[in-house]
Structures are given as C-alpha cells and as structure tokens.
Amino acid sequence: MTAPATFLRDIFGFDAFRPGQEEIVAAVTAGQNTLAIMPTGGGKSLCYQLPALCRDGVTVVISPLIALMRDQVRSLREVGVEAGALTSANTEAENEEVFEALDQGRLKLLYMAPERLGVAEGMLRRIGVGLIAVDEAHCVSQWGHDFRPDYLRIGTLRRSLGVPLAAFTATADAETQAEIVERLFGGETPATFLRGFDRPNIHLAFAVKDSPRRQILDWAGRRKGLSGIVYTATRAKTETLARALEEAGHSAAHYHGGMDPEERRMVETRFQREDGLIVVATVAFGMGIDKPDIRWVAHADLPKTIEGYYQEIGRAGRDGAPAETLTLYGPDDIRLRRSQIDESVAPPERRAADHGRLNALLGLAEAMSCRRQGLLRYFGETSEPCGNCDICDRPVEVFDATEAVRKALSAILRTGEWFGTGHLIDILTGNRTTKVAERGHDALPTFAVGRDLSKPAWGAVFRQMMGRDLVRPDPERHGALRMTDEALPILKGEQPITLRRDTVDKAPGRTAVKT
Ligand code: ADP
Ligand code: ZN
Numbered sequence: 001m002t003a004p005a006t007f008l009r010d011i012f013g014f015d016a017f018r019p020g021q022e023e024i025v026a027a028v029t030a031g032q033n034t035l036a037i038m039p040t041g042g043g044k045s046l047c048y049q050l051p052a053l054c055r056d057g058v059t060v061v062i063s064p065l066i067a068l069m070r071d072q073v074r075s076l077r078e079v080g081v082e083a084g085a086l087t088s089a090n091t092e093a094e095n096e097e098v099f100e101a102l103d104q105g106r107l108k109l110l111y112m113a114p115e116r117l118g119v120a121e122g123m124l125r126r127i128g129v130g131l132i133a134v135d136e137a138h139c140v141s142q143w144g145h146d147f148r149p150d151y152l153r154i155g156t157l158r159r160s161l162g163v164p165l166a167a168f169t170a171t172a173d174a175e176t177q178a179e180i181v182e183r184l185f186g187g188e189t190p191a192t193f194l195r196g197f198d199r200p201n202i203h204l205a206f207a208v209k210d211s212p213r214r215q216i217l218d219w220a221g222r223r224k225g226l227s228g229i230v231y232t233a234t235r236a237k238t239e240t241l242a243r244a245l246e247e248a249g250h251s252a253a254h255y256h257g258g259m260d261p262e263e264r265r266m267v268e269t270r271f272q273r274e275d276g277l278i279v280v281a282t283v284a285f286g287m288g289i290d291k292p293d294i295r296w297v298a299h300a301d302l303p304k305t306i307e308g309y310y311q312e313i314g315r316a317g318r319d320g321a322p323a324e325t326l327t328l329y330g331p332d333d334i335r336l337r338r339s340q341i342d343e344s345v346a347p348p349e350r351r352a353a354d355h356g357r358l359n360a361l362l363g364l365a366e367a368m369s370c371r372r373q374g375l376l377r378y379f380g381e382t383s384e385p386c387g388n389c390d391i392c393d394r395p396v397e398v399f400d401a402t403e404a405v406r407k408a409l410s411a412i413l414r415t416g417e418w419f420g421t422g423h424l425i426d427i428l429t430g431n432r433t434t435k436v437a438e439r440g441h442d443a444l445p446t447f448a449v450g451r452d453l454s455k456p457a458w459g460a461v462f463r464q465m466m467g468r469d470l471v472r473p474d475p476e477r478h479g480a481l482r483m484t485d486e487a488l489p490i491l492k493g494e495q496p497i498t499l500r501r502d503t504v505d506k507a508p509g510r511t512a513v514k515t
Helices: 004-010 021-029 045-053 066-078 094-104 114-126 148-160 174-185 214-221 235-247 263-271 306-312 331-342 348-365 371-380 401-414 423-426 434-440 454-469 486-493
Strands: 034-037 058-062 083-086 109-112 129-134 165-168 193-196 206-208 228-232 251-255 277-283 296-300 323-329 398-400 472-473 480-483 497-500
Touching: 004 045, 021 034, 021 045, 021 193, 034 066, 034 174, 045 058, 045 066, 045 129, 066 109, 066 193, 083 148, 114 148, 114 472, 129 148, 129 398, 148 174, 165 174, 165 251, 206 480, 214 228, 214 296, 214 331, 235 251, 235 296, 251 263, 263 277, 296 306, 296 398, 306 323, 306 371, 323 348, 331 348, 331 454, 331 472, 348 371, 348 398, 348 454, 398 423, 401 423, 401 454, 401 480, 401 486, 423 434, 454 472, 454 497, 480 486
Parallel strands: 034 165, 034 193, 058 109, 058 129, 083 109, 129 165, 206 323, 228 277, 228 296, 251 277, 296 323
Antiparallel strands: 398 497, 472 480
C-alpha cells in the first residue's frame, strides 16, 4: 500500500499535512470509524480523499453541497483520480458516465447528494463500497440549522454495507457531537479528533536575515544546554552550521536525507537521549522524532509553506512547557522559492497555487499584527492576539509606503523590467555606478528620487514588495524584477500601501525612514 504522505505529495502537490490531517488520515485509512471536527478551510476533504486512494473499493462521499461536490470531482479528475458525482444537477449523460465507470470498477470516489441515498442503496451494495465519508455531518442533527432528513438514512446504510464511516463537521458543540455519534455510528463512539490548532506554549518570532550564521549562533548562545533543532534549506548547510555551533562550544550534529540510514539513526538516538544537543537538519529530520522537551526550533532559511512551518515549529514544546522559535527570511529566500516554483514541471494551476501559498507564508513573515492570529486564521481558526509572539511583545511600526513603492515600480518599468534590486536601488538613491552611467540610467526621471531612504531601507521596501507579490524575480532574466498585476492599483495611485517600518532601516546611526 502506498503511504498517504506519498499521495499527498505526488497527487495533491502538498509538502506537508495541515494540523490534524495526518492523524485523521491514518485513522480513516486504517478503517476506524472516525469523527473529525475541523474548522472550515482546515482541509477536511483531503482527510477522506487520501484514504480513498489508499483503500480498496469505492469511497462514497455524502455531501449536501452540490457545487462543492462538482468542484471536487473536477479537481480530482484534473490530478488523475477517478471520481464522479450523482446529484440532481447531473445531466443524463453525466449519470451514464458515472454508472459506466462504476461498472468497470474504475471509480475511487463517488460523491452523492443525500437525497439519492434512498434509491441508490441496492446499487451501493453491488459496487463494492469500502468507506463512507460524510461531509457536513452536523446535518444529521435535528436541532441545528442545517438538518437534512435524508442524513438519517446514513446510519442504516453504514450497517447494511458493513463498512467504516468517517464523519466531518466544523460544528463542535457537545449536543451535535452526541447526535452524530448516535445517528451515524449507532451510539458506538468513533475515534474522535477535536483539536484546536493552537500551540500556545510556543513563542513565535521571525527576523530578517542579515548574517544568518551569526544570528543562529547568537540565538543558540542564549539557549546553551537546551535541546533544539535548526532547519536549513540545503544539506551542505547542515554540516557547516553544525560545525560552527560545535566550534562555539555547543554539542551539535547534522542530519539530512543523503546520510546513511545508520548515521541518521545514530543522530536520532543521540537527540532522544542526550540533553542539550542541537541538530542542524533539513526537513528530513523530524518525522518519528518523539522528544517532548525540544525547547527551541530555528529556521535558518524560510520554510517552504505555512504547513511546513507549522509542522516544524510544532516539534518544540510537546511537553507543554514554554518553547521558542525563530524563523529567518530574506530576499534571497523569496527569489529562490519563486524560481523553484516557476521552474517546476507542475501544471500552471498548481504553480499559481504554489505562488499563492508562498504569498501566505511571506504575509506571515512580514505580518503587522499578532503572528499566531494570522497563522490560525490561515487554518480557519479565529483567535485573539496571543501575547506570545514577537509582534505582541513589541508591536511593529508601520508607515505609508505608497510613494516609495510607486518610485520603485517606476524605476523597474523605466528600465524595461531588466534589472535586480541592487541596480534599481542605485538608480533610486542616485548612486552613479559604472553600470548606471553606461546604461544612461542617470538620465532617467527616477534617478535619485529616492534619496530620502537609505540603501537598507530600500532593500526592505523591495523585500516587502516581493513578499506582497507586487514584483516577482523573473528566472529567465537572471532574477530581474517584473511588476505583477497586483501592483497596478498602487502604481496608478488608486490604492495606498502600508509597510513595516521597524525592519526598514537597520543601518547603524541612521534614523528611521521619514515618510
Ligand atoms: P474544508 O473542507 O475543511 O473547508 P478544504 O478541504 O476545502 O477545507 O481545504 C481548504 C484549502 O486548503 C483547499 O484549498 C486545499 O487545497 C488546502 N489544503 C488542504 N490540505 C492542505 C495541505 N496539506 N497543504 C496545503 N494546502 C492544503
Ligand atoms: Zn501574538
């Protein structure tokens, strides 16, 4: 049997599970009756789609939302999964197609509207159902707003087919849960997953990279003797950084997927047993690590996605005691990640989605209010400012950057979108380098219009513009910045933009940017 994590990557194109997904997928795949309560947008669909692929037989998905079913069928087919829907919105031809696929034993997922259950029971008994998944399971509750009488048939169906059932809902109150258990599972308590995503004991912090090695050494130096993990983007860096930590008097080891299994096991065992060991690793490290007292996790490079970030920082503080995290990021990370996405062989829609996910992560990195709130919002949970992140500790100063951004965009456009940050900043700050002079860029109207900001301040403006996806490095132009459509309203003066000020000017002896 193929592991769910493999399908997650190869079929759905996701690098990591979202909080809660992995456990639910494991239970459902193993054939346990399951009740999962997840906020809307938390990623429920995957929790039955992955098991459907891993298990034998057809997975019947019951959902009251016809549009959602049709959407899901379409996107499953796009990634090569055989799925079909039987709903009142189907044409005769669509029904024929579904029945034919069922007859040929091709279908892995069959979506059904609840009102079809009455007439379809005989058919379902013939086709070899392996699993029933019930979306919006609270519709079985008479007291809720969404009661659907047809949902009452599901319990009987489960018994007569004799297959496991997985129920999903975003409604968490106890009465609804009890009714779901009674009516869908005949009163037998299923494996139940209700877990908020928040890990309140983990302190969240991000910092702009200036000299990452020194930043990590400083961070570790203030946490001597505590167990921690440093994640890096490359295998080579795990070795150099581990060595630097050892030279600074820490006990450190490196870990990556290119090492012998033997060596890797040794590091895992040491980490488990020794106090105060620092493991510098790629994301290959962590799965199966079950150490409750990891006191800190640092990212020396920007993680790949918010899901990955959450999973990696989530390895800290499993014992519930305070734990700390630090994530470093900079323009090079953004450039690297953008070009990795642009140069991948994935179809255009997936690349667009990957850019979107990267934007969400960069939004978190450049956040202007509580990071945890932003993180939880991404997973569908609402919350109050947490009081346990760098921004709650010290609110960021923001400023109206509309003019600065317009100047930067103008410099990009007037040079034909052929240049990178360094040259653009030279133009803006009126730095007549050889390159500027040779290209005649000192004659541009934009030349020296940005003297009010320092070089590092402009660096921060460009970085945040990249983070907001206003400009993207073009891999076919050696990373030259090109404007995206997002930036148009700002360029045209139709929309203002606010940027963080505290990260804007770090040049010693200079005052913060004047607006
Ligand atoms: P729900 O049904 O819980 O409201 P969905 O299943 O529609 O949520 O998922 C919400 C969004 O999250 C979808 O766009 C989906 O592609 C995305 N998503 C789900 N799981 C993951 C994951 N592990 N990594 C990245 N994105 C994910
Ligand atoms: Zn906070």
